[in-house]
Amino acid sequence: MDVKTAFLNDDLNEDVFMRQLEGFKPEGQEHLVCKLKKSIYRLKQASRQWYQKFDETMKKQYFIKNQVDQCTYLKMSGSNFTILVLYVDDILLANRVNGILGLSQKAYIERVLTRYNMQHCSPSVAPVVKGDVFGSFQCPKTEVEKEQMRMIPYASVVGSLMYAQVCTRPDIAYIAGMLGRYQTNPGLDHWKAAKKVLRYLKGTKDHKLTCRRSDSLEVVGYSDSDFAKCKDDKKSTSGYIFMLAGGPISWKSHKQQLTTTSTMMAEYIVVYNATCHDMLLKNLITGIKLVNSISRPLKLYCDNSAAVSFSNSNSSTGAGLYLDTK
Known part of the structure; x- marks a missing residue:
């Protein structure tokens, strides 16, 4: 197939082509390309093709894809359940011993x-x-x-x-x-x-x-921040972690994008960011259907009383941030 035709023909957008390898070009046919029948590594389409194949296989095995994190699958059969987590081309497997x-x-x-x-x-x-x-x-x-x-x-x-x-x-x-x-x-x-x-x-x-193993499954979050500890631009560093069944399930530490003028503002920003992640976790866990208490508001703890009071006041800041934890 001609190179120009192969890459410009709209009817061939779903196909994948590659140039002929050096040493394999027949004389007079150097302008031709090869049409791949299967995706291979290092092609930009390869990862997408792999996921589509994996997703198709999981559906045939009656796994349900989580709509928030589409690399998480759930399969339930009576009181038994299987949670499958996909990371690139690896699958997370785990078993429980004594709960x-x-x-x-x-x-x-x-x-x-x-x-x-x-x-x-x-x-x-x-x-x-x-x-x-x-x-x-x-x-x-x-x-x-x-x-x-x-x-x-x-x-x-x-x-x-x-x-x-x-x-x-x-x-x-x-x-x-x-x-x-x-x-x-x-x-x-x-x-x-x-x-x-x-x-x-x-x-x-x-x-x-x-x-x-616990009879009371509840997601609890903790947030904290330093104040202007970066020596280069005086920005603060935020951190939060969420716990479930006695163990951490999600965490993050990052430098804030805003330059804050008080410890209250630095703490308020991390509470806001943690609350956004809190809502994502709630939607994710809802799809897994294992935590009954997820229908209630999730708990998020902050060690700065001024930030807690400001959060509960339903007020807005000059930076355009708004938080309602009720």
């Missing part, structure tokens, strides 16, 4: 430690402590310093930490996000902080997310 569900990344953490020659390091008691300061003032200033940092796999280590915190380690969410801010130009202080997190993971690699 306990645990998620661990011990094997992954051990591989990361070995990859960066930290498997024999001394464990650290905490990934970050009060008083630790990070900022662009710690970034390399001279070409010699920059060249020294080019030999250090800083971005790779931070990426490994982020993968761990996204899956099962909310305890390193703050420091992983903080270190990620300096990936374009990290300094030795940032690198030392990253290795400190690795040492912390060494001592806590057996830790796991644990949920226990």
